[in-house]
Amino acid sequence: MLFLSGSRDSVIATLPLPGVVCVNCRMPGTLTGLVISRYRHLFWIPAFSFGKTSISTCRHCKQVLPFREMSAAYQLPMQAAQYEARIPLTHFTLLLLLAAYTIISLSITWFEQRKLAQAPATDETTIQPTAPTTIAGLRYKVNVTDDGRQYGLIEVTAMTADSVEYRMTGILKGALTPASATQALHDSVALTNAHQRVLLQQWQYSLDRGFFKRL
Numbered sequence: 001m002l003f004l005s006g007s008r009d010s011v012i013a014t015l016p017l018p019g020v021v022c023v024n025c026r027m028p029g030t031l032t033g034l035v036i037s038r039y040r041h042l043f044w045i046p047a048f049s050f051g052k053t054s055i056s057t058c059r060h061c062k063q064v065l066p067f068r069e070m071s072a073a074y075q076l077p078m079q080a081a082q083y084e085a086r087i088p089l090t091h092f093t094l095l096l097l098l099a100a101y102t103i104i105s106l107s108i109t110w111f112e113q114r115k116l117a118q119a120p121a122t123d124e125t126t127i128q129p130t131a132p133t134t135i136a137g138l139r140y141k142v143n144v145t146d147d148g149r150q151y152g153l154i155e156v157t158a159m160t161a162d163s164v165e166y167r168m169t170g171i172l173k174g175a176l177t178p179a180s181a182t183q184a185l186h187d188s189v190a191l192t193n194a195h196q197r198v199l200l201q202q203w204q205y206s207l208d209r210g211f212f213k214r215l
């Protein structure tokens with residue numbers, strides 16, 4: 001992927017220097033100081049600022065001087081202006097977006113974990129009464145692609161009070177019928193997937209989330 005990245009300068013403050021004489025053309029009152037924020041951009045979106053610098057320009061002779069080449073008479077007022085000028089927050093757009101994204105992701109993870117940690121307490125009341133009802137023999141479909149054209153099948157082979165044992169096919173394509181399901185669950189199950197076992201709570205969690213659906 002091509003990343004278009006680079007750095008840009010943006011004027012964040014302008015300061016006329018009325019009492020200062022241009023060192024080049026000797027004209028008084030022709031100088032202007034500019035405070036500049038230099039920032040890095042990615043696809044022209046400001047990512048972060050490196051900091052501030054300043055330049056002086058002369059209206060008369062057009063001489064432009066960076067801060068380090070200015071005479072002391074220029075530097076003093078420019079130093080103050082540079083100190084006062086604020087780098088706009090927009091020069092940190094990508095950094096701020098990244099920070100916001102990280103905070104949101106962490107919050108979501110935290111909430112999910114908290115929900116999972118609380119789940120056993122609530123699940124016990126909802127699952128326990130139904131636990132004795134065996135689901136062995138039931139079949140489920142797992143969509144691999146969103147449109148469901150590629151999918152996998154799961155068949156529950158056994159069930160205990162706290163776990164579910166199942167077999168799972170590889171990725172399947174084509175029309176799904178009871179006959180094709182039976183054949184796939186017979187022919188398309190890898191040896192390692194013939195006796196899978198998962199905790200009942202995890203099974204219920206996946207089912208509630210719609211990771212797979214009953215046939």
Ligand SMILES: [Zn+2]
Nearest residue numbers: 022025058061
């Ligand atoms: Zn000049």
